Amino acid sequence: MKNYVKLFCLSAMLLLLNGLADANWIGSESDMKFTPHLPNGKAGTPNTQHTQHTQNTPHSSSDSLPAGVTKEFLNSLTDEKGQKIIHNEDPEGDAMQERFFTGFAASDQFGYSISSAGDVNGDGYDDIVIGALFNDAGGTNAGRAYIYYGGIIVNSGVDVILTGLAASDQFGISVSSAGDVNGDGFGDVIIGANNNDAGGSNAGRAYIYFGGSSMNNIADVILTGAAISDNFGYSVSSAGDMNGDGYSDVIVGAQLNDAGGNAAGRAYVYYGGSSMNSVADLTITGAAANDNFGNAVSLAGDMNGDGYGDIIVGANGNDAGGSSAGRAYVYFGGSIPDSIVDVTMTGAAAGDNFGIYLSSAGDVNGDGFSDVIVSAYFNDAGGSNAGSAYIYFGGIIPNNTADVIFTGAVAGDQLGISVSSAGDINGDGYSDVIAGANLNDAGGTSAGRAYIYLGGLNMDNTADVVLTGKTTFDQFGWSVSTAGDMNGDGYSDMIVGAILNDAGGSSAGRAYIYLNSMTGTDIADEFFTGAAVNDGLGYSVSSAGDVNGDGFADLIIGAPYNSAGGSNAGRVYIYFGGIIQDNVADMIITGAAAIDLFGYSVSSAGDVNADGYADVIVGAIYNDAGGSNAGRAYIYFGGSLPDTLADVIMTGEAASDDFGNSVSSAGDVNGDGYSDVIVGALHNSSGGSNAGRVYIYFGGSAMNNLADITMTGEAAQDLFRKFCLFSRRCKR
Structure with a gap:
């Protein structure tokens, strides 16, 4: 029996360690350790490194949802105030769910640059990057990028x-997906830092x-930029696969490079x-002094349909x-790409400043050729500086005449301050586009707007969806992008910055x-954050078993x-299944004290008291009953x-243990007919600092x-190393 218990414990340990893939961790290359996300400066080891990595994915001890729980049911869940958890639907059943991410400090201008990041972690979902x-x-x-x-x-x-890396670098002035430059199957990202001094004062860098x-x-x-004041990295983008070797390429702009004349600019x-x-x-x-060539660079898709990626430079x-x-210039890819426009x-x-922002538009007219969108946000067609954006269709021989022109509605709006493909938000097979107008006053002075134009065989210049900034001077629409x-x-999906x-x-x-679905033509007005802003609703999700025995x-x-x-x-919400599944939480359980983070981890506990009903277990990693941040778990x-x-109620042994970081049913370890539970204390130091x-x-x-069985890490940071060893999901 002893060996059986040990074997089961090891299995349970492995199960838990696999769950730790979802734990937050912060650290530099030389100090990689698990550390929980620290809301509002809650006590923890401060990070003084130049680089920081925090992983903050949903924590679930269950790999699957309960039988019979459909995506439609998940999409309809609400909290106690009736706000949607997964999805917001309007009365017609159309949906576009709004969710926001907020800058971390005054004057950061979080959202200055935004982009889809592709799928950087290989989980099948597209990710985003924000500068x-x-x-x-x-x-x-x-500067920073998130x-x-x-x-x-x-x-x-x-x-x-x-x-x-250094003061005044302005890292994050530009961000983009890089595609998959090394061919490992994971999406990569590229970040510009136009004022980095490694190649000379303000020569610039891209990472x-x-x-x-x-x-x-x-x-x-x-x-690294070639010369002082080049501003290399002011713009960055994937270049697609220009040379057809199977690897994605990147393009970087240096708008103040002097090779072609003072500030003529360059792209690499x-x-x-x-x-x-x-x-x-x-x-x-x-071509000429002060052209600022390279002020904007982008993948152009495959405009001429030859199978090679093309690029566009402003x-x-x-x-x-x-x-x-x-001006804007398109360069076709090929087996040996050249610099001839x-x-x-x-x-x-x-004064139009045409080419100041540009992007691939996808294939808006469905002809099989990629199209591009170019902005001129100082264009006066709709009024002084109302702004315009221009779409050019691809073709075997693309021309230089705009096929669709979008014009700002009001003087000073600056339509085209940002432009991007929006992907296909309504699922009709045509790519759509989005353009920002950061100084539009509809939501208040300079609250800003973003306009979505749906593609189609006969695409027109009337906005199909209008997103409006909610607060005066927010400059909503400063940046726009598809979010994949x-x-x-x-x-x-789409992302819009309000810097x-x-x-x-x-x-x-x-x-x-x-987050779009169905027709994508109506907007849900409420913010998507659960009962209150920044609840972290959905941070942990699990099957609860059959709690009410129905x-x-x-x-x-x-x-x-x-x-x-x-x-x-913290809080947790339990939703009962049924033949008719409603979307209202059936049980709401609230954390005991401020900053407990009750609900950080959740799981079914099996049936611990063998009464025929499933039980649940909830972690509260920052509960202070056993010491500051000792943590607790509740059944x-x-x-x-x-x-x-x-x-x-189980309580952590010592301050900063983070007991409850992970919780799960352990099955029936001792074979007595009662389900058992397992709880992790990631930063317990009994076996060494943060051995766990x-x-x-x-x-x-x-x-x-x-506790009936206690397993202790053998050395400092041991849980981290064991996680890497067993899961094979860490790179050192």
Whole structure:
């Protein structure tokens, strides 16, 4: 029996360790350790490194939802105030769910740059990257970029934080997916830092970070500007696969490079490969002084249908159409790409600054050729600086005449301050586009707007969806981008930046995600954050078993940052299954004290008291009953009328143990007919600093809170190393 118990414990340990893939961790390459997300500065080890990686994905001890729980049911769940948890639907059944991410400090201008990141962690959901060029973590205005993972439940906890290396670098001024430059099957990202001094004062840099199942925050490829004041990295983008070698390539703009004349500008293409290097493979130089060639760069898709990726480069200062009318240039890929321009588009009037922003538009007219969108946000067609954006259709021989023109509605709106493909938000097979107008006043002075134009065989210039900033001077629409398909519902999602939003501090900035489905033509007005802003609703999700004994499996969802019981006390919501599944929480259990983070982990506990009803277990990692941040775990017995009073309370042994970081049913370890539970204390130091401990509690008719089996990490940071060893999901 002893060996059987040991064997089962090892299995349970492995089970728990697999669950630790969802634990938060922060650290540098030399100090990689698990650390929980620290809301509002709650005590923990402060991070003083230049780079920080936090993983903040939903915590679930269950790999599958209860039988009979459909995506439609998940999409209809609400909290006690009637707000949707997974999905917001309007009365017609159409939906576009709004979710926001808030800057972390005053003046960060979080959301200055935004982009889809592709799927950097390989979980099948697209991710996003957001820049905050004035963040001070690495020095004044060193800058930061934040990666948020997609998932069936998209939460607002940052998963990877990338930090600028030196003051004034402005790391994050530009961000983009890099495609898959090293061919490992994971999406990669590229971040610009236009004022980095490594190549000379303000020569600039761009950093490529490879994705992976456990993506880190160390740049894998560093690209450096050639000369002082080049502003290399002011713009960055994937270049698709320009040379057809099977690896994605990248393009970086240096708008103030002087090779073609003072500030003529340059753009550099770097080919991907299994051993990608930092030497430019293709260099394209601006035609004349002050052209600012490279102020914007983008993948153009495959405009001419030859199977190679093409690129588009803006030169907003070009004078061919009048002083600073601007230009954009398309370069076709090929087996040996060259720097000879293939298509030249020219601004309509002096001062338009055409080409200042541009993007692939996908295939908006469904002809099989990629299209592009180019902005001129100082264009006066709709009034002084109302702005315009232009779509050019691809073709075997693309032309330089705009096929669709979108015009700003009111003087000063600056339509086209940002432009992007929106993907296919309504699932009709045509790509759609989005354009920002950051100074639009519909929601208040300079609250801003974003306009969505649906593609189609006969695409027109009337906006099909209008998103409006909610607060004066937010400048909503400063940045726009497709977000890929973050929640895996088959519809493209979008992201919009509001760089001067004050929710996180004066001009901290905000970014809004719109998760689309059905027609994509109506907007749900309420914010998607559960009962209150930043609840973290959906942070942990699990099957609850059959808590009320009606024969249907139930669902438990955690909201560890809910403040109903005190700031960040936390909450959990239980939804009973049934023939007719409604979307109202049947049980709501609230954390005992401020900053407990009750609901950080949730799971079915099996049937610990063998009464025929499933029980649940909930972790509260920052509960202070056993010492500051010692943590607690609570078991709630099921029943025909289950209540919200904890039946068994287990308490962490020592301060900062984070007991309850992970919780799960352990099956019946000792074979007595009662289900048992297992609880992790990630930072317990009994076996060395942060070696960690795991506790198994046997069930019984009178179950107590004394651990029956305790397993201790053998050395400092041991849980982290064992997790990597057993799961094979960490790279060192």
